[in-house]
Amino acid sequence: MTAQPIRHADSKALHEAVVARIGAALRAGVAGRGQAVLAVSGGKSPVPIFEALAALELPWDRVTVTLVDERLLPTDHADSNEALVRRHLLQREAAAAAFIGQRGDAASLDAAADAADQALATLPQPFDVIVLGMGEDGHTASWFPDGDRLGEALDLDGKRLVLPMVASSAAAVPERLTLTLPVVARAGLVLLPLEGAGKLRTLERAMQPGPLTEMPIRAALRHAHAEVHIAG
Known part of the structure; x- marks a missing residue:
């Protein structure tokens, strides 16, 4: 289990740290x-971190x-993680x-995952930093509790860097691409910045014993x- 969370006075102090x-x-x-190599997550939460880092x-x-995960959307779509990072x-x-x-520009989810897997294999391993996020359901990356390839994504002996993932709980875009646990586990530094009462309650649950597949953030922790x- 990970060490106890590092607490900061406010959002500004958290972002700076x-x-x-x-x-x-x-x-x-x-x-x-x-x-x-730096791998980052999408969503609204990391935007202040991105802008300060830039x-x-x-x-x-x-x-x-590179990305921790991505939605199967055009790369210029407003909800694409690539567009957010750019x-x-x-x-x-x-x-x-x-x-x-x-x-x-892959035509299918599987083809996109294969292409991303091959592209990331050209980068030096392990990655230096991975910045994760977490949903209130306990997912991180695109490791959703109902993901169709969750077991494969969380297999520490798996060889893939990127997998396709389909999860009905994944908001409006159930088709995803995601880094696998071996990539995250090997990284030199994994950061999980969290704000908000709901996410802190989720973190408390995740730090308790239980199956990884129930709250996949446990795999990273x-x-x-x-x-x-x-x-x-």
């Missing part, structure tokens, strides 16, 4: 092997940014970073080098 942790890890990655002076030209992170200083998405940052 997470940005500082990401920056330090990326600098260390570039210093150690000449390049670094202004940070880093060797961005030696950083590759709008809020790959700007200013961070515009120099390389980017590898998951959706591409138990098997990754995870830091949980909370505000309030």
Whole structure:
């Protein structure tokens, strides 16, 4: 089980701490092997982190940014994670970073997952930083409790980096692409910033014993080098 959450006075302090942790890890990655990899999640919560990170002076030209998960949507769709990252992170200083998405121009979910798996296999492993999010149902990435390939995604012995996932609970877009647990578990640093009473209650439940498939965030908490940052 992960260490106890790191509590910050407010959202601003949480964002500053997470940005500082990401920056330090990326600098260390570039210093150690000449390049670094950052995988990020979508949603509204990470936007302030993205915008602060974009202004940070880093060797961005030696950083590759990729996604933790993606919806099967056109890459310019307002709800695509790639579009979110391009709008809020790959700007200013961070515009120099390389980017590898998951959706591409593939005609099907399986084809998109295969292409993303092959593309991410060209990156140095393990990834330096992965920033996760969490839903109030206990999902993270696109590891939904009702996901059709959840067991495969959470298999620590699995060889895939990216899998397709279909989950009826996944809001308006049930067809997803997602990193697998082995990728997350190997990462040098996994950050989980959380705000709001609902998510903190979910975290409390997730930190209790129980099946990974019931609350998939448990897989990251138990098997990754995870830091949980909370505000309030």
